[in-house]
């Protein structure tokens with residue numbers, strides 16, 4: 184059986200467009216609201232990344248940090264995150280869910296327990312920001328046994344030799360970080376350059392799906408549409424923050440944003 | 450878990466940078482893998498390079514000033530009435546604290562790697578002040594990340610950084626202290642590692658930073674070893690080395706050269722910050738047996754909740770106010786080579802009062818923690834026991850806190 188992540192890419196390819204991946208922080212701004220957001224954007228997005236908020240995130244820029252601190256302040260716990268996924272997966276037509284977080288949260292839960300719980304609630308993939316290759320080899324194997332993809336991150340600093348090795352060990356999906364930046368930085372590299380790097384990676388193993396993320400907004404998304412998939416995170420988190428500030432409904436605003444993003448890549 | 454003899458502790462990690470296969474490592478975003486690997490190659494080569502060692506020693510000797518004094522605290526010894534109490538006055542070093550060794554080495558490495566900018570974190574402000582001094586000396590641009598709370602409580606050092614031309618960037622996230630400064634500095638490096646070198650201010654962070662820092666501060670124990678032999682003819686039969694422990698750079702450097710001695714002859718005592726006596730919060734993960742977790746790229750004992758969120762700390766001393774601890778010290782604790790305990794804010798203040806009453810020495814709040822435990826324990830020791838306390842910082846930076854807590858007389 185294909186992993187739902189593979190199916191999502193297949194479907195997007197059939198429609199001649201990149202898959203749209205959204206990133207929101209679990210529990211932002213509350214447990215219930217983040218579930219409602221997932222349910223609402225589910226129609227337009229192909230894959231949903233859900234961030235596990237951490238209070239010392241060394242790779243996140245200010246927008247995602249704000250979302251994470253807000254969620255933690257509002258009491259989100261790891262069990263709540265599993266609850267959110269479980270509830271979301273009860274939808275008639277749920278999209279694949281990728282949990283994205285920092286290793287300490289998994290380490291404290293215990294790798295085995297964590298993966299069992301992921302399987303049980305319906306998590307399809309994992310991104311662990313601070314568990315790079317080769318440190319993640321043993322964890323990747325455990326994920327594979329549960330048919331959960333461990334998604335490898337690739338960066339502009341990753342050497343050719345390292346790219347080859349990582350991609351060889353990787354599961355069916357990889358994540359290319361567009362530029363040297365934490366999440367949410369301004370796109371400081373031209374889309375052309377990003378796509379050039381992207382195709383170099385893609386060539387190593389064309390069968391594996393590669394998504395691009397970091398710094399993608401409504402403005403830039405169209406110029407990257409040749410990729411297998413595109414991740415938008417900080418722009419969505421920012422939309423939630425702005426909505427709260429303006430006392431507007433984050434759910435409708437985020438839904439509108441995701442709809443617009445989707446429209447740009449059709 | 451075992452400590453090996455004859456191999457520097459900084460080089461006892463495994464291939465992936467774990468000491469005792471458990472502490473340290475490289476829990477970093479993919480983007481940092483390459484710059485970390487580059488730094489590892491550079492450092493491993495230069496560490497063996499006689500020319501580089503000579504260059505380092507030139508700056509240590511002529512610019513930092515070696516050796517820092519080793520003095521007997523006669524009046525304090527008399528007052529306490531037990532072991533002989535001595536101090537290694539590391540605050541003699543240029544800039545007033547041990548942080549200058551690591552800062553200097555990082556700037557030398559940055560020069561070799563062709564980087565034009567260096568960024569660093571700071572808590573008490575010493576790591577930042579020293580990095581700004583060294584950066585100026587070596588013609589590098591300097592950016593310092595510092596928690597907003599620490600900027601407020603350690604103004605003299607902030608002024609020094611600015612005077613040296615460094616840009617001081619306040620960090621408003623989390624508890625607005627050292628832990629947040631280190632995170633923000635690492636984020637900055639993630640986004641700028643192509644042009645910028647990073648200096649981590651203590652023996653924390655990804656393994657290479659732990660090693661470089663420990664290698665640099667070991668100058669302290671190299672000097673002390675010579676000074677002890679000059680003073681006593683040989684290494685004393687009963688030697689106790691007391692040092693405060695924040696991230697663990699000064700304590701590690703104070704102990705390193707004595708690592709292979711039997712602990713019955715040469716005991717290491719690390720003093721963590723216990724926080725206010727009335728508060729549950731502390732910065733003493735080793736003393737209070739915090740669980741192992743990952744912070745700033747390394748596995749270590751760290752204050753955290755059951756979910757793995759890092760917990761806020763509290764201490765009167767900004768330099769010790771950190772929820773984690775060097776993997777080197779986790780290793781020394783689990784191999785039982787060193788013993789760790791804590792002193793409260795109040796105990797540190799009391800020790801500061803006592804030391805300054807009897808001696809011409811003004812230890813900052815960090816070493817005052819070490820003095821507190823040393824004084825308490827020295828009472829019960831024999832006269833032929835040699836207690837040495839590392840006075841690794843000067844109290845000038847703590848003026849405001851001392852005035853508030855102890856009155857004008859002490860500030």
Ligand SMILES: Cc1ncc(COP(=O)(O)O)c(C=O)c1O
Pocket residue numbers: 546572573574575576650651652693694695696697698699700767768769813815816841842843
């Ligand atoms: C004077 C002084 N002592 C001790 C410390 C604690 O750091 P470490 O444990 O790395 O020596 C600091 C840190 O800022 C300091 O300024």
